[in-house]
Amino acid sequence: MNIFPGLDFIDTHTHLDIPPLSEDQPGAISRAEKAGVCQVITIGIDLASSKKSLELAEQFPQVFAAVGIHPHDAKGASDEVYKELLELAVIPNVVAWGEIGLDFVKEYSPRDIQREVFRQQIQMAGQVDLPIIIHNRDAHVETVEILREEAAGTLRGVMHCFSGDVKVAKQVLDLGLFISVTGVVTFPKAEVVKEVVRYVPLERLLIETDSPFLSPVPYRGKPNEPARVVHVAKEIARIKEVPLEEIARCTSANARDLFRLPAP
Numbered sequence: 001m002n003i004f005p006g007l008d009f010i011d012t013h014t015h016l017d018i019p020p021l022s023e024d025q026p027g028a029i030s031r032a033e034k035a036g037v038c039q040v041i042t043i044g045i046d047l048a049s050s051k052k053s054l055e056l057a058e059q060f061p062q063v064f065a066a067v068g069i070h071p072h073d074a075k076g077a078s079d080e081v082y083k084e085l086l087e088l089a090v091i092p093n094v095v096a097w098g099e100i101g102l103d104f105v106k107e108y109s110p111r112d113i114q115r116e117v118f119r120q121q122i123q124m125a126g127q128v129d130l131p132i133i134i135h136n137r138d139a140h141v142e143t144v145e146i147l148r149e150e151a152a153g154t155l156r157g158v159m160h161c162f163s164g165d166v167k168v169a170k171q172v173l174d175l176g177l178f179i180s181v182t183g184v185v186t187f188p189k190a191e192v193v194k195e196v197v198r199y200v201p202l203e204r205l206l207i208e209t210d211s212p213f214l215s216p217v218p219y220r221g222k223p224n225e226p227a228r229v230v231h232v233a234k235e236i237a238r239i240k241e242v243p244l245e246e247i248a249r250c251t252s253a254n255a256r257d258l259f260r261l262p263a264p
C-alpha cells in the first residue's frame, strides 16, 4: 500500500547491486512501493554491475537499468568492454548510459584515462540514443568543457548528485541537462545545494537517493534505500515552498520524459 495515495516518486539513481542493498533487493523494492516510490533506476559502475542492473530490471517490473563505467573504474575500460556495453545498451530495460564522468576527489583511475573514457561513453550513448547520467566530483569546469565539446546541441542527460553552485547549475542547464539532488539537500549545512534547488526550475529537477550512500536526515549515517527519496522530495518542497504533490508530479514527469519510462 502506498502511504501517499495518488503520489508517485521515482528514485532515478540507486545501486541495488551494492551491499547492503544487494542483500535484500525485494525488501528494498517493496518498502519503496509502500512509500510511494513506484519506479527506480539502478546504475552500473562497470561491466559486471551493468549486467547485474539489467538482471534486476528484468526481475522487477519497477526497476530499470543504466549501463556504463564509473570514473573510478575507468582504468578497466577496453574495446571489449565497450563492445559488451553497446550490446547491453540496446536492450529495452536499459534506459540510460551511466554513470560516467570525472571524479577528481578519489582518483581511483588516472585523470587522463577518466577523461578519455568519459568522452568515449558520451559518444556511444549518442550512437544508441540513450540519455547520460553524469557523475562529477571536484571537476565542474572540465566536466562542462567535455560535455560542450562532445555533444553540443544534442545532449540528453542529468548531472547526478549535484554538488556545484548556482553558477555551475546555470552552465549545466544551458547544456540542456537536468539536475538531480540527493539526500545531501537535507543536511543542515548543505546551504549551496539548497541554494541550487531554489534556483533550478522544477521542470529541470530530478530526485534520487544514490543509495546505499547519502542517507537523508533523519537517517543520516545509516545505509540508504530507494524509499527515502521521499525525504529528498519533502526538503525540495520546503525550500521551493511548493506542495509535495507538485514536487512528486513534476520530478516524476521529468524522469519519465528523460528516461522514456512507461507509466507505472
Ligand SMILES: [Zn+2]
Pocket (backbone or CB within 6 Å): 099, 134, 135, 136, 160, 161
Ligand atoms: Zn555518482
Ligand SMILES: [Zn+2]
Pocket (backbone or CB within 6 Å): 013, 015, 043, 099, 210
Ligand atoms: Zn551512483
